[in-house]
Amino acid sequence: MESKTRWKRWAVFGALFVIVTLALASITRLWVLTALPIGFLFGFFLQKGDLCGASAFSEVILTKSWSKMLGIWTVIVVSMLGFAVLHGLDLITLIVKPMWWLNYLIGGAVFGIGMVLAGGCVSGCLYKSGMGNLNSIVALIGIPLGVSIVEYGPLKTIYNEMKSVTTTAPDGGPLSLFALLGVPYWTLALSFGAATLLTLILWGRKQRGAPADDAGPKGLSDWLTRPWKPWQAGLAIGLLAMAAYLSSSASGRNYPLGVTHGVLFTQVLITDSSIQHIYKKSEAKPALATPEVKKLTPKPEKKVVWWLVLLIGALVLGSHTSARMSGQARLLPKPPDQVLIALLGGFLVGTGAALAKGCVVGNIMSGWALMSLGTVLFGVVAILANWAATYLYLMGGSLFKDS
Secondary structure, three states: OHHHHHHHHHHHHHHHHHHHHHHHHHHHOOHHHHHHHHHHHHHHHHHHHOOOHHHHHHHHHHOOOOHHHHHHHHHHHHHHHHHHHHHHOOOOOOOOOOEEHHHHHHHHHHHHHHHHHHOOOHHHHHHHHHHOEHHHHHHHHHHHHHHHHHHOOOOHHHHHHHHOOEEEOOOOOEOEHHHHHOOOHHHHHHHHHHHHHHHHHHHHHHOOOOOOOOOOOOOHHHHHHOOOOHHHHHHHHHHHHHHHHHHHHHOOOOOOOOOHHHHHHHHHHHHOOOEEEEOOOOOOOOOOOOHHHHHHOOOOOEEEEHHHHHHHHHHHHHHHHHHHHOOOOOOEOOOHHHHHHHHHHHHHHHHHHHHOOOOHHHHHHHHHHOOEHHHHHHHHHHHHHHHHHHHHHHOOOOOOOOO
């Protein structure tokens, strides 16, 4: 009886959380609060589809399964189509990340190896922590440390020098697919959407003779308590990305979903006091200050974007709620060696994500949807590095053939 009523209690909690936080944002006009329901739903959807970049990439060679890769691609294409609509309505400005070759090459390699050791990418560690995964919780300690040494520590100078190596589009702007081809963004978005839909239809026809899966969810309780197929979670996240872009833009951060710096900013809030708080769109340029005023009021060394902080906090809560509803939330002990490796992996994930200015969410889900060729380079390198680490670490492979 307890298991039958558990999902209802947590479903009511989740619905109230989303409704109340949206109401607060509407009443106060603090649009940064909309990050709370968006983060909650993001964590809920990630947990439902078990949509972690680390496992999505690794399972391609571990189990020959492409289902989670399809889920991530669904996020990208649906987001792409949504952004095209929002851009066409002049509700958002498309932000394409620059082509920082060295950052994406080196950062992608470090990130790809790290997420295998950590057992998750940044978003993967966040939603798995909500489920009680000890390795993910420990990895989250290492992630902000890795980001910090790049953003504020000994690698900052090298990081800035790496960013000087860049390639621009013919018009001098960031290198994107639509700028390179000279084709409107919406045209390419429709093309990718149509090509993806056609591929799925053709693939579905080939699968008609294969044994059918078990019957799908039969009601609301099934939808909320059983796992989702990765493409279903990807569809939900892709639609959510539209709301995330609008919410983020209204809160002083013009970019869709991202999580890496949310983890860093949370650490900054705990460890630092001289902080520049960003929680709303700047409507006017600040007045120029005299040298005397500047000396009296030094500029804070670090900034905190509250939209990202609220997003990742609500993401963990949403994942925990989803796991509670399905009976998957439990803290399980892990061998000490695994915990230490997860800590190291988290550190590498944070370092790689900081060098590349993003992770699976910011650089692949969002970056590819914005057609940034720099993030495509990051994604390819990260996937190849993931496969290499999966082969050597998870599959016990060797660089040299046995004689």
